[in-house]
Amino acid sequence: MATIKPDFDTRTYRRAKLSGLLQALDLFEIKLEGSQKFVRKKPSFAKVLKIVHDVIIDYRGLNEWTSINLLAIEIAKINPDFNPRIFGYQNIQEIIKAIDSKYFELDADKTRIKLLSIKEK
The missing domain is CATH 3.30.420 (Nucleotidyltransferase; domain 5)
Structure with missing residues (x-):
């Protein structure tokens, strides 16, 4: 993310990490496999x-x-x-x-x- 948007900072949104921000948005499904996190957009109802x-x-x-x-x-x-x-x-x-x-x-x-x-x- 730093190379694409170097001025982006998750702390602006009161989250220490990007994964915390994505969870808070509740727009994404987050799956943990081992030490890796997989993220995809939740399907539309x-x-x-x-x-x-x-x-x-x-x-x-x-x-x-x-x-x-x-x-x-x-x-x-x-x-x-x-x-x-x-x-x-x-x-x-x-x-x-x-x-x-x-x-x-x-x-x-x-x-x-x-x-x-x-x-x-």
């Missing part, structure tokens, strides 16, 4: 919202309740490479239940979801 949005539009439409379990099955069929673990969830159902968006509503039991409005693409 917007991708999840778009997938859920598109599947609901294709199979149910606006303001129609759909089972989270059935929605998860459809998502897995359409997007077999979708991995909820990169977002910190064990399965697609968990990630759907974590949605907090003005575009979706979950029922009280978190077993069904509906799309409230169309998100602009």
